[in-house]
Amino acid sequence: MFDETIDRSGTNALKLERYKEYKNAIPAWVADMDFKSPQCVINALKNCVEHGVFGYTAISDELTHAIMNFIKKEHNWNTSKEWFTFTSGVVASMNIVCGMLEANESAITTTPIYPYFLNAPKNMKRQVSTVRMREINNRWSIDFDEFEKSIKPNCRLILLCNPYNPGGTVFTKEELLKIGEIAIKHDLLICSDEIHADLVLDKNAKHIPIASLSSEIADRTITLMAPSKTFNIAGLQSSFVIIQNKKLKANFENSMGHINGGVNLLALTATKAAYENGAIWLREVKEYLRENLKLVQEFVRNNPKLKLLKLEATYLAWIDCHMLNVDAWQLFLKNGVILNDGKGFGDGGEGFVRLNFAMPRVVLKEVLTRMENAVRSI
Numbered sequence: 473m474f475d476e477t478i479d480r481s482g483t484n485a486l487k488l489e490r491y492k493e494y495k496n497a498i499p500a501w502v503a504d505m506d507f508k509s510p511q512c513v514i515n516a517l518k519n520c521v522e523h524g525v526f527g528y529t530a531i532s533d534e535l536t537h538a539i540m541n542f543i544k545k546e547h548n549w550n551t552s553k554e555w556f557t558f559t560s561g562v563v564a565s566m567n568i569v570c571g572m573l574e575a576n577e578s579a580i581t582t583t584p585i586y587p588y589f590l591n592a593p594k595n596m597k598r599q600v601s602t603v604r605m606r607e608i609n610n611r612w613s614i615d616f617d618e619f620e621k622s623i624k625p626n627c628r629l630i631l632l633c634n635p636y637n638p639g640g641t642v643f644t645k646e647e648l649l650k651i652g653e654i655a656i657k658h659d660l661l662i663c664s665d666e667i668h669a670d671l672v673l674d675k676n677a678k679h680i681p682i683a684s685l686s687s688e689i690a691d692r693t694i695t696l697m698a699p700s701k702t703f704n705i706a707g708l709q710s711s712f713v714i715i716q717n718k719k720l721k722a723n724f725e726n727s728m729g730h731i732n733g734g735v736n737l738l739a740l741t742a743t744k745a746a747y748e749n750g751a752i753w754l755r756e757v758k759e760y761l762r763e764n765l766k767l768v769q770e771f772v773r774n775n776p777k778l779k780l781l782k783l784e785a786t787y788l789a790w791i792d793c794h795m796l797n798v799d800a801w802q803l804f805l806k807n808g809v810i811l812n813d814g815k816g817f818g819d820g821g822e823g824f825v826r827l828n829f830a831m832p833r834v835v836l837k838e839v840l841t842r843m844e845n846a847v848r849s850i
């Protein structure tokens with residue numbers, strides 16, 4: 473099923489449109505998959521479109537229950553209907569969270585990181601301090617002493633990315649407890665972006681929602697989740713926020729006001745279908761991605777000037793190209809592959825590229841061949 477090469481041209485796919493001047497280059501950058509969404513999602517959308525009336529839409533209990541059941545099964549977290557707020561995107565939610573801070577308060581996060589973690593505080597005119605992720609035992613992690621020392625007196629919020637983009641770390645229970653402990657000690661809120669939670673590829677790793685660890689941590693945590701990466705429906709703009717603490721939830725909703733215009737009918741329809749019936753598809757896509765990851769790892773092994781740490785989750789390989797001593801993003805572009813340039817991911821991102829390997833295997837093989845030729849050409 474995932475071997476099918478689907479022509480996305482003419483669909484306004486961002487992946488193609490942004491670099492359309494590079495006609496024969498293969499896009500392997502923005503984080504969506506070149507696979508069809510689960511058939512249950514396609515069918516639900518068809519039925520919705522056939523009905524033909526697209527009026528204002530309420531959030532149904534069935535939708536919330538489908539999500540709650542899925543989270544219980546996948547992540548062993550018991551949530552409650554009252555904890556949910558629906559939004560049109562995780563980035564939108566993160567901006568809303570930053571807007572909850574007073575003007576003189578700041579946030580802290582780690583870099584390199586998905587760029588919107590740095591943009592969201594700036595958009596809301598709040599400061600953000602950053603701490604570099606460290607290579608610890610061949611895996612990207614946090615030096616917690618350094619992290620704690622970087623917390624400024626006016627800091628009020630930790631922006632956490634788990635699983636981590638880029639780098640693919642799935643934080644362990646011990647690591648998450650440490651973050652929780654720091655948050656409690658310094659009286660910080662935690663905004664935990666868990667959009668990649670369902671895409672854990674390493675069978676020894678397990679995603680743990682940080683809010684599920686203790687009531688004390690849950691009390692100060694805003695969890696951001698979405699079906700968009702999991703079921704490849706990013707273009708539908710659907711996400712939800714889980715906040716157990718009633719006061720915190722009210723603050724979030726006040727900060728949101730009516731700026732986030734709600735989630736559209738098609739997004740809600742797809743979301744419900746995906747969480748109710750998409751689990752088998754998800755298992756299959758993860759198997760496919762695991763095999764693709766093996767190809768990427770083999771490619772890196774064969775090219776000793778490249779380096780890839782252990783990737784536990786996401787379909788995004790964060791490749792260290794420092795040893796090439798050239799502008800790697802440009803090099804790969806010239807050789808027909810469009811990646812993400814590590815520079816855009818903040819401090820520590822320079823010298824890296826991010827490869828999205830969620831594509832049919834024949835296409836990935838061609839991408840890796842072109843990358844291999846690029847490396848050999850210098």
Ligand SMILES: Cc1ncc(COP(=O)(O)O)c(C=O)c1O
Pocket residue numbers: 503560561562563564586633637665667668698700706710711
């Ligand atoms: C960590 C992370 N958060 C958020 C997003 C985007 O979420 P949304 O499209 O719901 O705004 C992405 C997309 O790549 C991501 O990797």
